[in-house]
Amino acid sequence: MFSTYLLGAAAIMTAYVFRRMDGLPFLGSLTCRTRMVLGLCAWLFIMVARYVGRANFGQWSIILESVGLSLLITLFLAAALLAVVDAATFFGRFLPAAAPRLRRAAFALALVLSGAALVQGMRAPxxxxxxxxxxxxxxxxxxxxxxxxxxxxxxxxxxxxxxxxxxxxxxxxxxxxxxxxxxxxxxxxxxxxxxxxxxxxxxxxxxxxxxxxxxxxxxxxxxxxxxxxxxxxxxxxxxxxxxxxxxxxxxxxxxxxxxxxxxxxxxxxxxxxxxxxxxxxxxxxxxxxxxxxxxxxxxxxxxxxxxxxxxxxxxxxxxxxxxxxxxxxxxxxxxxxxxxxxxxxxxxxxxxxxxxxxxxxxxxx
The missing domain is CATH 3.60.21.10 (Metallo-dependent phosphatases)
Known part of the structure; x- marks a missing residue:
């Protein structure tokens, strides 16, 4: 049941993040449909990585699960920061000129925080x-x-x-x-x-x-x-x-x-x-x-x-x-x-x- 909730939440976050990538370098220039297909691939990777890690096929499966869950956490941080931007700008209806820059800043900050989380996660308690x-x-x-x-x-x-x-x-x-x-x-x-x-x-x-x-x-x-x-x-x-x-x-x-x-x-x-x-x-x-x-x-x-x-x-x-x-x-x-x-x-x-x-x-x- 927990895995169902986790993968359901991951699907929602992934769809939201990839939908709001417009204006970003590289991915933002793709069509919305293409970005959603890439988002689906990211979600499938998370799902497969979790299944393989739980099945315990060996060291490679542990690495795969770790990568998949790291991606999930990065998407979570991006979704949380994007939600703040979208709430503040009402999905770009307020401050329409600044909204794309704020979304880019949210994505950049999510990557920085993910890096900081990796460093902190490796430290001794x-x-x-x-x-x-x-x-x-x-x-x-x-x-x-x-x-x-x-x-x-x-x-x-x-x-x-x-x-x-x-x-x-x-x-x-x-x-x-x-x-x-x-x-x-x-x-x-x-x-x-x-x-x-x-x-x-x-x-x-x-x-x-x-x-x-x-x-x-x-x-x-x-x-x-x-x-x-x-x-x-x-x-x-x-x-x-x-x-x-x-x-x-x-x-x-x-x-x-x-x-x-x-x-x-x-x-x-x-x-x-x-x-x-x-x-x-x-x-x-x-x-x-x-x-x-x-x-x-x-x-x-x-x-x-x-x-x-x-x-x-x-x-x-x-x-x-x-x-x-x-x-x-x-x-x-x-x-x-x-x-x-x-x-x-x-x-x-x-x-x-x-x-x-x-x-x-x-x-x-």
């Missing part, structure tokens, strides 16, 4: 630090550090070497506990086993905890979860564990998948049921149900999934489904942090939303 007063945390645990990471998306565009570099970056934080917030691997990847050595280097005194995201559920979900177990992680699916007296770490299934299912259980309530007294950290891949988590006594909730929008101005679109896109929020007595994630989905492109790893220092309240 930054470290974002927080200090959180956690209700119920025993004094003896005051000052412990948490490394939290989401959305590594290892397995297709981002391979074992990239994952090993990220694992090393996490370990330099010297965390007392490591929390993995889902979409750590691509479930449809055929090289999941190659990721095990890098994942196995993640170790912390209080353990490594993980929850699945929607991408672990793609293709071979049982293999993705087995990979986590083989790496020595404690996987939390609608349950809790206590790494130390007075501290509870709970985790839920991917809530976006649950929202669309016919399941009648309440994952958040199930994950937090019958837990001992003390401080509670709730892990959720998707930033949903945070009010419920706060009402059930959670002190800190961590989520990812949104990538912070990944490509500006897509963050405004993401906000329609997930009002809390990134950053720190206070939900009553609960602190809620949504991370942009360390990796990327699709093409290795980010614009004004760099990848991040979280280092959180917990304080006794």
């Amino acid at each position: 930054i470290i974002t630090e927080y200090e959180v007063a956690l209700p119920g945390l025993p004094d003896e645990l005051d000052g412990i550090t948490v490394a939290a990471v989401s959305d590594l998306h290892a397995g297709t565009q981002l391979g074992p070497d990239w994952l090993k570099t990220r694992a090393d970056q996490i370990m330099t934080l010297k965390p007392d506990i490591i929390l993995l917030l889902g979409d750590i691997v691509e479930g449809h990847s055929r090289q999941l086993n190659a990721l095990l050595p890098a994942l196995s280097t993640l170790r912390a005194p209080l353990g490594v905890y993980a929850v699945p995201g929607n991408h672990e559920n793609h293709g071979f979900p049982e293999k993705a979860l087995r990979l986590f177990h083989d790496a020595g992680f404690t996987v939390l699916v609608n349950r809790w564990d206590s790494p130390a007296p007075g501290l509870v770490v709970a985790g839920v299934e991917d809530l976006s998948t649950h929202q669309g299912s016919q399941a009648t259980n309440d994952p958040v309530a199930e994950a937090l049921a019958d837990r001992p007294a003390g401080a509670t950290i709730l892990l959720s891949h998707t930033p949903l149900r945070y009010e419920e988590a706060a009402s059930l006594g959670t002190g800190l909730m961590l989520a990812g999934h949104t990538h912070g929008g990944q490509i500006w101005p897509f963050n405004y679109v993401v906000r329609l489904s997930f009002p809390l896109v990134e950053g720190r929020f206070e939900i009553g007595p609960m602190t809620f942090i949504v991370t942009r994630g360390a990796g990327v989905w699709g093409a290795r492109m980010r614009l004004w939303n760099p990848g991040e790893l979280l280092k959180i220092t917990l304080r006794a309240d």
Whole structure:
């Protein structure tokens, strides 16, 4: 269903962009029909590249998918900037002499921003630090550090070497506990086993905890979860564990998948049921149900999934489904942090939303 929506949106954007190319050098001199045929070819290339990449035919298919998705993002940026120009000039009816120049500037800026996004997408994620007063945390645990990471998306565009570099970056934080917030691997990847050595280097005194995201559920979900177990992680699916007296770490299934299912259980309530007294950290891949988590006594909730929008101005679109896109929020007595994630989905492109790893220092309240 997501692929259908994605390709549908790509078709609309491609038709709009190629239709508005009149006045551009080279392509703008072609007839409208010819430009629309070229637009159809571009859309077909995106569709084929996505199919081939998902089918995992080898390294060449990964490259093809990356090129196709990079083209899609460039078209998205061009469509967004053109829409601003067309809205300001009412499709050239106002400022008719300036409108073509503004459209050319929009196309040029889209190319510049695409280049900047490629550069930013190749950079290592930054470290974002927080200090959180956690209700119920025993004094003896005051000052412990948490490394939290989401959305590594290892397995297709981002391979074992990239994952090993990220694992090393996490370990330099010297965390007392490591929390993995889902979409750590691509479930449809055929090289999941190659990721095990890098994942196995993640170790912390209080353990490594993980929850699945929607991408672990793609293709071979049982293999993705087995990979986590083989790496020595404690996987939390609608349950809790206590790494130390007075501290509870709970985790839920991917809530976006649950929202669309016919399941009648309440994952958040199930994950937090019958837990001992003390401080509670709730892990959720998707930033949903945070009010419920706060009402059930959670002190800190961590989520990812949104990538912070990944490509500006897509963050405004993401906000329609997930009002809390990134950053720190206070939900009553609960602190809620949504991370942009360390990796990327699709093409290795980010614009004004760099990848991040979280280092959180917990304080006794």
